[in-house]
Amino acid sequence: MEETTDIRELNERIKSESSFVDLINMEMGKVIIGQKKMVESLMIGLLSDGHILLEGVPGLAKTLAINSLAGAIDAKFSRIQFTPDLLPADLIGTMIYSQKKEEFAVRKGPIFANFILADEINRSPAKVQSALLEAMQENQVTIGDTSYKLPSPFLVLATQNPIEQEGTYPLPEAQVDRFMLKVIVGYPSKEEEKLILRQQIKNEKPKTNAVLKPEDIVKARAVVNDVYLDEKIENYITDIVFASRFPDKYGLSNLAGYISYGASPRASIFMAKAARAYAFLKRRGYVIPEDVRAICADVMRHRVGLTYEAEAENITSVDVINEILNTVEVP
Amino acid sequence: MKIAKIYLGIIFILACISLEAQEVRIKASIDTNRILIGDQTNLNFELIQPKSKTVIWPIFTDTISSHIEIVQKGKLDTVDLGSGKISIRAKYLITSFDSGSFTIPAMEFIYDLKSDSTFSKSATNSLLLNVNTLAVDTTKAFKDIKGIKGEPYTIWEILRIVLPIILILGLIGFGIYAYRRYKANKPIFNMFTKPLPSADVEAISSLNELKDKNLWQNNAIKSYYSELTNIMRRYIERRYDFPAQEMVSSEIIGSLSNEDLSKDLVEKTEEILQTSDLVKFAKYEPLGNVNDAAIKWAYNFVNSTKEITQDKEAEK
Known part of the structure; x- marks a missing residue:
């Protein structure tokens, strides 16, 4: 079948629609020094509706990067610290009996957000990982008898630490496969490290400003699909x-x-x-x-x-x- | 009376024939009855018997007597003598390691063995074997026994040692070669392939073929740029020895920048590769003069970068 897309017109459209990329990069740059590859990977995941697994030793700004990205987009953000005693209900929510109304009411879990930071995902047992990965695959969760759609855009950014393997639950291959990208976060360069040091000793805590709305991301995704x-x-x-x-x-x-x-x-x-x-x-x-x-x-x-x-x-x-x-x- | 004489004559002849038919004769002989100690000679037996008779030969072990040993037992050789008779001959190679005169006793051959254990027998004549020692010259000093004298090596004996060594070394060599080819991801058996033409000759020939196809003139612009970039990638890979066919355009330009090429040529190459990418991956359709310029650039690139040594060879 003959493609009818006009590339020149599409190029123009993309040039105008992708201007927000510079804005996000600028906002991220305020907080994150270096780690350009990681920020680029986060953007790729965001634009192509793919979840990301970040792996790196502690202290490489993995959590900060995800936090900042969520901050740059005026979207609902949840951070879930995965621990060995975490239960699926702590993640997706549960039915709670209201004595006043004499009925069960749904209490939605932290997964009902646009951006989920699953921090140290390999510290929780398989049943919790499965609950999250099911939500990633289906974009919906079931509490009781009812299925609830997750908000759009819905992006899971999980981190894991390649060291300290004791007491962890490595993600099975089938579950790792659901992450679109696995990004290895490396150390910053010497110059970048000096800049980080200067920023931190000044006691400055720069924050990202919200420059985009979730709808803009949904719109951008449509352009990416073209x-x-x-x-x-x-x-x-x-x-x-x-x-x-x-x-x-x-x-x-x-x-x-x-x-x-x-x-x-x-x-x-x-x-x-x-x-x-x-x-x-x-x-x-x-x-x-x-x-x-x-x-x-x-x-x-x-x-x-x-x-x-x-x-x-x-x-x-x-x-x-x-x-x-x-x-x-x-x- | 006369008739009686005739009858008696016939009976006598028939009796003689009958006796002749029943006769078993055995004869033993020796090639020489005088040998040096350790020397060997043949002991021969010849048995003449009627075909119908079964004659049992004496059983020989490895000795004939305590002084005479059998070295080798020969096969029986049967000859039909006609008139219902056969001759069976046998040879035994004998030796002796004692000096003196020794008798080879008479050997008995049994036949006509009946159920009541009665039988007939015929015996050979006994023979004498004289075994002499070497005369020792006691006037001269005694010498020690000489060591075993080795025979000269034959070609086959040499080959039997050398060939396996060559074979093993060859196998080891082939193993190393095959392992290296395998590690380098190259086919193992390509030593008999025809040598390739030089990179520039191959590229110019392919460009000529591409030009003759008139692809872009027939609206096959994408195929035209695909073939053009394939030809140039292959040329660059062979000429500059980096894997251009597995590199993207920006990587090729990056690698070419490190070669001894003019800035203009690299820039023009970058421009053509970018145009090619646009045509191949973005449905871009350049104007005819751009398409024509692309192949001209290719010819120019090959001609200005071909190895100088090849020119010199051509001049010679």
């Missing part, structure tokens, strides 16, 4: 995903022993969505291979299972993804 994705890019995405499943067929037989399972179809879907959002952030109405490469590691790293051999040889999923990207031909 970003043109050529069939060549679709082929490129599927080639990357298939190379993770059947490395032998892509001349990557050296990786075959390191991959226990390849990326799921969600990887292809999320890669296309994330590439569109990335193109939008770059003010483009069409996706180019650069966009796919930019988001590929964040989309695939938690979807490629490694074997014991890979772990023994200190080969990470990112090494595998980089090898795939360096081998799969660019259209």
